[in-house]
Amino acid sequence: MPKVDTARFIADLQALRKIGEFKTGVHRPTYTPEDMESRRWLMTRMEEVGLESELDGIGNVIGRHKGPGQKLLVGSHIETQNEAGWLDGALGVLGGVALARAGLPVDVVAFADEEGHYGGFIGSRSFIGQLEEEEIDRLANRYHGKPLRQALKEAGLEGRPRIRMEPGRHKGFLEMHIEQGTQLESADLRIGVVTGIVAIRQYRLTFTGMQDHAGGTTMEERRDAGLTAVRLLAEIDRHFPLVRGPRSTWTTGRISLDPGAASIIPGRCEVLFQLRDVDSAVIARMEDCLRALVQESNRREKCPCVLEPVALSTPALCDPEMQQALADAAEALAPGAWQRMPSGAGHDAQYLSRVMPAAMLFVPSIGGISHHWAEDTKEEDLALGVEVLAEGAARYLAR
Amino acid sequence: MPKVDTARFIADLQALRKIGEFKTGVHRPTYTPEDMESRRWLMTRMEEVGLESELDGIGNVIGRHKGPGQKLLVGSHIETQNEAGWLDGALGVLGGVALARAGLPVDVVAFADEEGHYGGFIGSRSFIGQLEEEEIDRLANRYHGKPLRQALKEAGLEGRPRIRMEPGRHKGFLEMHIEQGTQLESADLRIGVVTGIVAIRQYRLTFTGMQDHAGGTTMEERRDAGLTAVRLLAEIDRHFPLVRGPRSTWTTGRISLDPGAASIIPGRCEVLFQLRDVDSAVIARMEDCLRALVQESNRREKCPCVLEPVALSTPALCDPEMQQALADAAEALAPGAWQRMPSGAGHDAQYLSRVMPAAMLFVPSIGGISHHWAEDTKEEDLALGVEVLAEGAARYLAR
Numbered sequence: 050m051p052k053v054d055t056a057r058f059i060a061d062l063q064a065l066r067k068i069g070e071f072k073t074g075v076h077r078p079t080y081t082p083e084d085m086e087s088r089r090w091l092m093t094r095m096e097e098v099g100l101e102s103e104l105d106g107i108g109n110v111i112g113r114h115k116g117p118g119q120k121l122l123v124g125s126h127i128e129t130q131n132e133a134g135w136l137d138g139a140l141g142v143l144g145g146v147a148l149a150r151a152g153l154p155v156d157v158v159a160f161a162d163e164e165g166h167y168g169g170f171i172g173s174r175s176f177i178g179q180l181e182e183e184e185i186d187r188l189a190n191r192y193h194g195k196p197l198r199q200a201l202k203e204a205g206l207e208g209r210p211r212i213r214m215e216p217g218r219h220k221g222f223l224e225m226h227i228e229q230g231t232q233l234e235s236a237d238l239r240i241g242v243v244t245g246i247v248a249i250r251q252y253r254l255t256f257t258g259m260q261d262h263a264g265g266t267t268m269e270e271r272r273d274a275g276l277t278a279v280r281l282l283a284e285i286d287r288h289f290p291l292v293r294g295p296r297s298t299w300t301t302g303r304i305s306l307d308p309g310a311a312s313i314i315p316g317r318c319e320v321l322f323q324l325r326d327v328d329s330a331v332i333a334r335m336e337d338c339l340r341a342l343v344q345e346s347n348r349r350e351k352c353p354c355v356l357e358p359v360a361l362s363t364p365a366l367c368d369p370e371m372q373q374a375l376a377d378a379a380e381a382l383a384p385g386a387w388q389r390m391p392s393g394a395g396h397d398a399q400y401l402s403r404v405m406p407a408a409m410l411f412v413p414s415i416g417g418i419s420h421h422w423a424e425d426t427k428e429e430d431l432a433l434g435v436e437v438l439a440e441g442a443a444r445y446l447a448r
Numbered sequence: 449m450p451k452v453d454t455a456r457f458i459a460d461l462q463a464l465r466k467i468g469e470f471k472t473g474v475h476r477p478t479y480t481p482e483d484m485e486s487r488r489w490l491m492t493r494m495e496e497v498g499l500e501s502e503l504d505g506i507g508n509v510i511g512r513h514k515g516p517g518q519k520l521l522v523g524s525h526i527e528t529q530n531e532a533g534w535l536d537g538a539l540g541v542l543g544g545v546a547l548a549r550a551g552l553p554v555d556v557v558a559f560a561d562e563e564g565h566y567g568g569f570i571g572s573r574s575f576i577g578q579l580e581e582e583e584i585d586r587l588a589n590r591y592h593g594k595p596l597r598q599a600l601k602e603a604g605l606e607g608r609p610r611i612r613m614e615p616g617r618h619k620g621f622l623e624m625h626i627e628q629g630t631q632l633e634s635a636d637l638r639i640g641v642v643t644g645i646v647a648i649r650q651y652r653l654t655f656t657g658m659q660d661h662a663g664g665t666t667m668e669e670r671r672d673a674g675l676t677a678v679r680l681l682a683e684i685d686r687h688f689p690l691v692r693g694p695r696s697t698w699t700t701g702r703i704s705l706d707p708g709a710a711s712i713i714p715g716r717c718e719v720l721f722q723l724r725d726v727d728s729a730v731i732a733r734m735e736d737c738l739r740a741l742v743q744e745s746n747r748r749e750k751c752p753c754v755l756e757p758v759a760l761s762t763p764a765l766c767d768p769e770m771q772q773a774l775a776d777a778a779e780a781l782a783p784g785a786w787q788r789m790p791s792g793a794g795h796d797a798q799y800l801s802r803v804m805p806a807a808m809l810f811v812p813s814i815g816g817i818s819h820h821w822a823e824d825t826k827e828e829d830l831a832l833g834v835e836v837l838a839e840g841a842a843r844y845l846a847r
Binding site: 279421 | 792
């Protein structure tokens with residue numbers, strides 16, 4: 050059983066927390082000075098545990114094990130959402146460092162911009178060879194619009210080569226992360242062995258009506274785009290429970306009425322709606338239902354609705370052998386206090402799973418809080434998490 | 449029959465349109481340099497037709513007839529919504545100037561800020577003595593937050609007295625306005641004699657849930673404030689048709705989900721909802737229904753809803769004698785081409801009706817467009833409108 054220095058692991062997490070500190074969380078958006086400082090800090094930690102560290106042209110930091118034989122790739126990301134939590138991806142990256150310190154044959158990686166300040170998983174996609182230069186030319190910051198090229202230049206990354214994975218070097222990819230939900234906490238469990246990462250189908254629904262004065266236009270004359278949207282969303286609420294799977298989710302994150310004033314009938318309404326499930330067949334069933342409800346809305350209503358897919362990911366299943374190694378490790382170290390569960394959120398592991406066996410381990414999130422500075426996990430759960438990660442890695446490497 | 453110079457009336461409207469011109473409309477928000485220029489321009493027009501003009505401490509412009517006897521007060525407002533139409537209130541003010549020019553014993557008034565950049569009908573309320581200094585201290589611009597006191601100072605109005613109506617001076621108040629709807633146009637009519645101004649009940653509905661990650665939180669665990677709002681709005685859509693009156697309207701102008709991101713379950717939702725009707729009993733019935741639906745939502749749902757009245761006006765009925773004078777004038781000048789109708793929008797007349805007989809005349813709006821630079825009315829309808837206004841005024845004065 051590998052001997053992990055859990056105190057040192059937690060001390061590393063606390064040290065990284067100081068970079069971009071915000072209340073009890075951190076603010077380290079991708080390519081900001083704080084983010085770059087954290088990447089340099091990470092390289093020093095990697096060198097300390099005997100890894101050869103490198104920062105590449107997209108901001109990925111990789112620490113290579115110097116010994117012979119196949120390695121396990123272990124990591125996640127260290128930049129954060131705005132004013133977000135101290136653990137999130139940092140947990141998986143420093144978990145990798147802890148495994149290297151414990152003598153396991155691992156490469157450690159921090160992928161850039163998992164949080165999507167500039168794009169969708171550009172760090173992990175670059176690493177697996179699925180990010181073209183043309184896409185880098187095109188991307189810009191989603192909050193303030195700075196072009197990705199400019200951000201890379203300002204961060205001193207311009208001109209650096211992008212590191213690609215070496216085929217055959219890795220036996221698999223392992224990512225530890227906070228749960229970002231309350232499944233473990235409410236079942237009083239301490240470890241989640243992830244079965245797969247859900248597919249996310251993100252849609253934009255646009256309703257077109259006629260903007261009019263709310264006083265001068267009778268109910269019969271109106272073409273109220275917001276009302277048509279409310280009716281469709283109520284139908285989704287009625288019909289989705291009958292086509293869902295046991296762990297499906299569907300969410301309306303935004304409803305924008307245009308112009309959005311008290312006395313004006315909305316001439317336009319935009320809705321952001323998404324589905325998630327780990328099972329492709331369930332996703333297809335829910336999508337069919339959504340399309341049928343939009344069609345029915347267009348048959349009945351005066352305001353046409355257009356359904357546009359904005360982002361469509363596919364489910365990423367975790368490797369059964371890696372899952373089993375993690376499950377055995379969890380049962381050995383925390384008997385009865387773990388479960389298998391899907392990941393409702395996207396992670397770098399979903400891209401790595403395209404090119405090598407991949408698996409994930411969850412630790413509980415207190416109150417399920419994530420992407421918020423109040424995010425936290427009990428120290429004993431952090432320690433148990435890295436021990437199960439190490440034990441699972443050792444068991445999988447030994448197979 | 450008074451002889452109105454309709455060509456001069458339209459030339460005045462066109463001249464005023466040049467001040468703050470925006471596309472084919474105008475942009476003259478209250479107390480801006482353009483608005484103040486238009487007020488000074490109006491005072492010159494008033495003097496030309498023999499009125500004694502004055503600008504008061506809230507920005508009201510009043511032109512007093514110099515002859516003896518009771519007058520009719522005629523007017524509306526000349527500031528505009530942002531990037532709005534050229535007619536709107538300007539029509540009623542220059543209609544008053546046209547009546548004075550035709551020799552009718554009228555005072556003409558342009559009330560400040562009918563469009564509510566700073567408050568609710570502060571000009572007409574000041575005139576009838578229902579605006580306290582304390583409210584002026586408190587008000588600020590609803591778009592950019594500038595305090596009303598500062599705006600008054602910058603407009604050179606600070607220190608000027610506010611003009612109050614002289615009891616007994618006026619036999620009534622008459623306001624011509626565009627319809628801001630399509631009732632006249634679709635019935636192929638040219639004049640509307642207003643029966644009353646609807647009451648507007650404006651509410652804020654606030655739903656409180658729990659903000660969570662859309663991937664990590666199961667449907668069963670969620671407290672989705674947006675979903676509770678959608679369900680309540682769908683119930684309103686279902687039940688209101690059964691309690692409404694023949695001309696009731698109800699409108700959801702804004703739905704704000706907080707934080708409004710694709711992958712975050714809204715923790716809070718705010719809805720702006722309003723009712724309008726000219727009949728107090730109908731308003732009461734609709735309001736009872738709304739309260740019952742909110743109560744039922746709070747019985748069934750996980751996310752509590754709070755219903756707050758934001759602005760509650762009462763219906764303002766037009767004076768029957770003045771209505772009859774306008775109806776007789778309309779029938780004389782446009783036989784069969786007019787109707788009686790309620791006003792769905794609020795107007796200064798609703799405040800004047802509290803202290804004297806008041807009535808309103810509508811001309812058609814092309815396509816019902818209003819509060820938009822494309823707002824327009826056929827020139828022949830403008831000319832007919834001012835002629836009916838003059839004839840109705842003369843008939844009422846002669847009673």
